[in-house]
Amino acid sequence: MTGLTDLYQEVILDHNRAPRNFGALPDANRSGIGHNPLCGDQLTLYVHVSEGGRIDSIAFQGKGCAISKASASLMTEAVKGKTVEEAEALFGRFHDLLAGPEGGPADPKALGKLAVFSGVREFPTRVKCATLAWHTLHSALAGGGKETTTE
Amino acid sequence: MSTPSSTTTATTATRAATAATATLDVARVRRDFPILATTARGKPLVYLDNANTTQKPEAVIRATDRFYREQNANIHRSSYVLSEVATAAYEGARERVRAFLNARSTREVVFTRGTTEAINLVASSFGSAFVKEGDEILITGMEHHSNIVPWQLLCARTGATLRVIPIDDRGALVLDDLHRLLTERTKLVSVVHLSNALGTLNPVRAIVSYARAKGVPVLVDAAQSVAHLAVDVQALDCDFLAFSGHKLYGPTGIGVLYGKESWLEKMPPYQGGGDMIASVTFEKTTYAELPHKFEAGTSNVAGGAALTAALDYVTALGLPAIAAHEKELLAYATARLAELPGLRIIGQAPEKASVVSFVLGDVHPHDVGTVLDTEGVAVRTGHHCAQPVMDRFGVPATVRASFGLYNTREEVDALVAGLRKVREVFG
């Protein structure tokens, strides 16, 4: 079995073709720009965090490869409704899935749909594509407003 | 093909005649490159990233090994025989490069880490001596970042301005603009011979004669061209020329700056240190003779020995034969790629060599690269260190297949089959 069908799972291809939460978010109170200079990918993330610290809406715009687009799309679905802390913890687990210690994260079920990215592990050069949106989210939530790059 | 012959002279003559007209025996040369027999992701390696770096023949690998086993010592510095052997290997490489480029003298051959350092050397040394506020440096719209950024740094330092000869929709230089942009303010023209991003072969000879008539020196970035066509610095009449060993079947970490002696004499040293001096006191230092004035510190001596082997290898096969083979391969690849729906070739200049850059519908080049990787096909995806070229063609990145002397039609077929697979995955 080549890693190809593991990498480009149908869910990923679907989110690449039809990204969810794609567009601007006029009432965003957090935003971030992510950039992967190696492939020119660029992503703008808009987040609205409630007073209670919950991500109640999130959207993104930009262009990129299938992995980075699908990852941004699935991330917006995954973190919507979560608290900032929960979103950060999920990023940690997602990162472990792609590039953490052998065997992946302790509790893969906690990743839900995001587990479709497990195939990226076999393609280390693509890890940056899959994590670009998450790094951008991290800096948007931290409120730095600074452009995030993968390099 | 061997031709029996009774005398050595006749054999040499026959060989020379065969070399001039020979076609490359690709099956045979492939056996000279151990890595070509390996697999990638369980498939036979199809290496189509030669513009990035080339694979190394057995002769180059052996020369490196032999240097460290039998010849290693520091050069120019010691009284014992081993140091003489190492010095001879290194200075022998310089003579080998001189002959390869047809330079007048080894005084015109400066070793560097590669093309990048060679260009930086000129930007720094020529720049500090001859470029001042209000002056201009002229480059082209298809330069590698290594022929852009050193000039930007120089301009920032001096207040000079960087000017750019544009490229047209096919990816050829708009030469009419050369005439407009080359003025009395221009202090240097620096132009790529063969574009790594587009495959465009630039009319360097014509550019040099035009600039020469106005008294403006020209640097040729020959990083790509030296592996694909015979380059003769006297015929080109360029003032400077830079290339890297690793793109010419040689080792990484060694490259060459050719410079006309009349310029090199007038230029100050690039870096200071050991080996580049004649005498040092705290009051005054006098510099070594050319080319050592520009070679501070311990050189890449093993790299020199291996570079000699690479130049011998390429020369024995014959650049005309290599060029003919690659030309045929490029034409075949261009035709085969055209069969694929939605494939757009970026760079269709009338004069091209060894590089085909493309995008496949709206599939991102990175995804194309990954699918090809699973088929064992190595191509480069990205901006190829030429972001202005990507901007010019309105793409963030391309897929680039670049050919070397060992590539075959079957490998082009593997590329095309891989691209069909991309279509299957992405629709």
Ligand SMILES: Cc1ncc(COP(=O)(O)O)c(C=O)c1O
């Ligand atoms: C046209 C061109 N110029 C310069 C360079 C830089 O060469 P190096 O990285 O060996 O210094 C390259 C390498 O890709 C190139 O293709």
